[in-house]
Amino acid sequence: MRHLLNLDDELMEWLGMQGQPAYRAKQLHQWLFEKRASNFDDMTNLSKSLRTQLTAEFQIWTTQIAKHLEAGDGTEKLLLELADGGRIECVLLRDESRRSICISSQVGCAMGCVFCASGLDGVDRNLTTGEFVEQMLRLARLLPEEERLSHIVVMGMGEPLANLDRLLPALEIASSPTGLGISPRRITISTVGLPPAMRRLSRECSRYNLAVSLHAPNDELRNKLVPVNRNTGLEEILAEADNYFEASGRRLTFEYVLLGDLNDQVEHAQQLGVLLRGRPALLNVIPYNPVAGLPYKTPSSTAQRRFREVLEQAGLNIQFRQRKGNEINAACGQLRRLTPQVVPLDT
Numbered sequence: 621m622r623h624l625l626n627l628d629d630e631l632m633e634w635l636g637m638q639g640q641p642a643y644r645a646k647q648l649h650q651w652l653f654e655k656r657a658s659n660f661d662d663m664t665n666l667s668k669s670l671r672t673q674l675t676a677e678f679q680i681w682t683t684q685i686a687k688h689l690e691a692g693d694g695t696e697k698l699l700l701e702l703a704d705g706g707r708i709e710c711v712l713l714r715d716e717s718r719r720s721i722c723i724s725s726q727v728g729c730a731m732g733c734v735f736c737a738s739g740l741d742g743v744d745r746n747l748t749t750g751e752f753v754e755q756m757l758r759l760a761r762l763l764p765e766e767e768r769l770s771h772i773v774v775m776g777m778g779e780p781l782a783n784l785d786r787l788l789p790a791l792e793i794a795s796s797p798t799g800l801g802i803s804p805r806r807i808t809i810s811t812v813g814l815p816p817a818m819r820r821l822s823r824e825c826s827r828y829n830l831a832v833s834l835h836a837p838n839d840e841l842r843n844k845l846v847p848v849n850r851n852t853g854l855e856e857i858l859a860e861a862d863n864y865f866e867a868s869g870r871r872l873t874f875e876y877v878l879l880g881d882l883n884d885q886v887e888h889a890q891q892l893g894v895l896l897r898g899r900p901a902l903l904n905v906i907p908y909n910p911v912a913g914l915p916y917k918t919p920s921s922t923a924q925r926r927f928r929e930v931l932e933q934a935g936l937n938i939q940f941r942q943r944k945g946n947e948i949n950a951a952c953g954q955l956r957r958l959t960p961q962v963v964p965l966d967t
Contacts, residue, residue, distance in 0.1 A: 696712045842854060
């Protein structure tokens with residue numbers, strides 16, 4: 621059976637072959653994205669015969685919920701099992717009126733960041749466009765009827781820019797008025813820095829916000845923390861980030877996971893200040909969320925305060941991210957590694 625969320629032009633073609641008017645596609649979108657229908661039988665303004673045909677040829681859901689965790693701060697995390705047995709994670713975050721989601725782009729990750737649980741077993745495959753959209757819909761269904769998703773961050777498992785061919789159509793659906801209707805200004809793509817893909821994004825689709833994960837202020841340290849950096853280097857990555865700003869006009873975000881006694885020293889903050897000074901950017905500093913089995917730790921409060929003071933003195937626009945969902949393993953890849961293969965929950 622074909623995945624309905626993985627189709628667009630093909631769906632229109634199929635409807636035409638069934639003698640259905642073109643507006644049926646819009647009705648299907650309304651049921652999926654506005655009314656959050658769980659199956660074709662819910663779509664009561666479609667004829668019973670059409671619903672029967674759709675049920676016979678298409679499936680809305682290809683994933684099953686293997687685990688659903690909720691934190692006291694309102695964060696919810698889903699561990700989804702894919703049709704081929706692979707597992708991915710996605711997160712809903714509540715912050716005042718914001719309803720943000722963080723979605724994955726690959727099963728695993730090939731970037732090799734040493735402190736991240738997502739890439740400990742490497743990468744299995746890219747997600748399909750439909751699997752991107754399905755994450756969005758599953759998280760949207762966690763909200764009460766009167767609430768809507770407001771922001772999307774592609775910052776979960778995997779490297780989004782390694783899967784642009786499938787990601788960009790999914791974000792088109794997310795930002796379409798007939799999809800989730802989320803403004804491109806509220807959609808952020810995160811990357812460790814793949815210059816060729818960054819150039820492509822600048823050239824083909826500069827509608828979204830770009831976040832570049834640095835994690836180190838110099839190549840020597842970054843090569844150790846983010847091994848893929850050996851193929852590029854900070855100079856080339858920052859040059860492509862600047863190009864994206866020129867193409868998009870959107871303020872850049874730089875991410876920096878703060879690791880205790882590793883990249884949290886005064887000299888690192890000073891180097892970071894020099895590296896980013898003069899750039900129209902936000903530096904998002906993220907105190908490390910420990911991963912079982914890895915030796916890295918959260919910096920002390922003293923180290924965090926000292927690091928922040930140096931950055932402020934350098935004149936950078938900074939934000940220390942509030943840690944959410946600690947008790948439900950909200951950091952990328954943690955839940956997947958800690959959860960054994962079990963019979964998935966009902967969808």
